[in-house]
Amino acid sequence: MGRKLDRAWAEPDAWPVDFNNDQTATTQDVLKYIPGLNTSPPNPAYNVRFDLDGDNKLTTQDVMKFIVPEPDVHSIAAEN
């Protein structure tokens, strides 16, 4: 189960966390971090494609980019 890319016009590569270009963000995409986790250039295992925070290191901070905060339903209800 994963999140679906809801923009039909978007190219698969336009969604940064969809590493296998199947238009969903799943554990299959997260597993792609395993070979390069805790690497940085010039280590050949480092791949800039996975460096989502652009700090030249592949760490759990990049993996955390998969987590999108859910809206706070209580504050939304209070506003309406």
Ligand SMILES: [Ca+2]
């Ligand atoms: Ca995917």
Ligand SMILES: [Ca+2]
């Ligand atoms: Ca990084």
